[in-house]
Amino acid sequence: MLEIFIITPFPDFFKPILNQSMLKKSFERDSVKYNIINLFDFLPNRESRLDDYPFGGGEGMIMKLEPIFKAYESLDSKNSRVIFPTPDGKMFNQNIANELSKEKKLVFICGHYKGIDQRVRNEIVTDEISIGDYVLSNGELPALIMIDSIMRLVPGVLNDYKSAETDSFSSDLLDGPHYTRPREYCGLKVPDVLLSGNHKEIENWFLKERINKTKKNRMDLYKKYKSKNRGEENE
Numbered sequence: 001m002l003e004i005f006i007i008t009p010f011p012d013f014f015k016p017i018l019n020q021s022m023l024k025k026s027f028e029r030d031s032v033k034y035n036i037i038n039l040f041d042f043l044p045n046r047e048s049r050l051d052d053y054p055f056g057g058g059e060g061m062i063m064k065l066e067p068i069f070k071a072y073e074s075l076d077s078k079n080s081r082v083i084f085p086t087p088d089g090k091m092f093n094q095n096i097a098n099e100l101s102k103e104k105k106l107v108f109i110c111g112h113y114k115g116i117d118q119r120v121r122n123e124i125v126t127d128e129i130s131i132g133d134y135v136l137s138n139g140e141l142p143a144l145i146m147i148d149s150i151m152r153l154v155p156g157v158l159n160d161y162k163s164a165e166t167d168s169f170s171s172d173l174l175d176g177p178h179y180t181r182p183r184e185y186c187g188l189k190v191p192d193v194l195l196s197g198n199h200k201e202i203e204n205w206f207l208k209e210r211i212n213k214t215k216k217n218r219m220d221l222y223k224k225y226k227s228k229n230r231g232e233e234n235e
Contacts, residue, residue, distance in 0.1 A: 001102065002032045004147060005080075008051055008073045008110040009039040013140045022152060031156040037075070042067040051113050060114030068109060068120050080105040082126045084116070085142035087135050089128030093148055100146075101153035101233065108140035108147070137153050172225035174218060176209035 006012070006014060015034055017023065027033040041052060051061040081103055090096075100106060109116070109125065121128065133141045151157055179190040193205045215222040 001031060002101065002149075002151065003035065003105045004032060005035045005075050005077055005107040006110065006143060007035060007037045007039060007068065007103070007107065008140055009112060010110075010138070010140060011036045011038045013138075014038050014144070017144060022157060023148060026036075026151045026154065026157040029156050031154050032151045035075075039067045039071055042070040042074075052112065058114075062114055063112060063116040063121050067119035068116065069124070072107065072109075072124050075107065077105050077107050082107040082109065082124050083143075083146065084109045084111065084121060084125040084128050085131065085139045086111065086115070086128050087130050087133070089130040091096050092131050092142075092149075094149075097146070097149040098153055101150045101205065106150070108139075109145050110141040112138055125157075134192075147198050160176075172205075172214075172221050172228065173210040174214045174221065176206045176213060 008014070009073055015035075018027070027034060043050070049064070050067060051063050054060070054062045077221070081100065083100075083106060083107070109120070129142075129146065131145055135141060179194060183190050185196065191205070193201055196202070211222070212224065
């Protein structure tokens with residue numbers, strides 16, 4: 001089982017989403033356990049604030065370190081990976097999702113305002129991760145995106161675990177096209193090869209489609225794939 005701790009000033013942000021779809025099923029199947037920690041519970045009183053002005057001046061407010069330290073210290077998460085979603089972190093990808101899905105416990109710290117006190121990042125955080133070259137208004141959204149990506153790789157979450165093994169990025173290629181019933185709709189037909197029953201031809205067709213899509217949409221991944229598979233691609 002993977003146990004996930006989420007430190008956030010807005011716990012209600014997560015509850016309706018964790019109660020839906022695969023996130024809910026992962027909990028019901030005892031594959032993933034979610035613990036939501038409210039930062040406001042670690043303030044000395046109701047009048048206290050989570051943020052303050054930055055030393056040295058500058059724009060924006062900074063989340064204070066005391067409540068974050070206290071929230072973290074309250075957890076049974078010794079030696080856990082502690083993830084801070086931030087646009088100045090390393091880029092999240094499928095390899096990182098695979099790596100994190102093998103952990104026993106993960107802690108996510110959700111930031112707000114201009115950021116969090118650097119001492120939290122220095123002393124607690126083990127992984128600073130970005131989901132893209134853009135800025136969001138909170139750390140909850142990127143945390144949820146990473147959690148969703150990670151938990152579906154935990155054994156027991158998906159009905160068909162092999163489905164995750166053929167997702168986009170699983171072999172430096174994007175996923176290919178998929179079809180289901182009906183075979184034809186308003187003149188739109190399923191490719192004949194998929195109805196042929198010839199598994200080798202289907203496999204070759206799907207690989208070619210994945211290569212073409214990757215070449216069109218992600219040339220960087222295509223070059224990476226090509227360098228690893230010289231001689232296997234018929235151009």
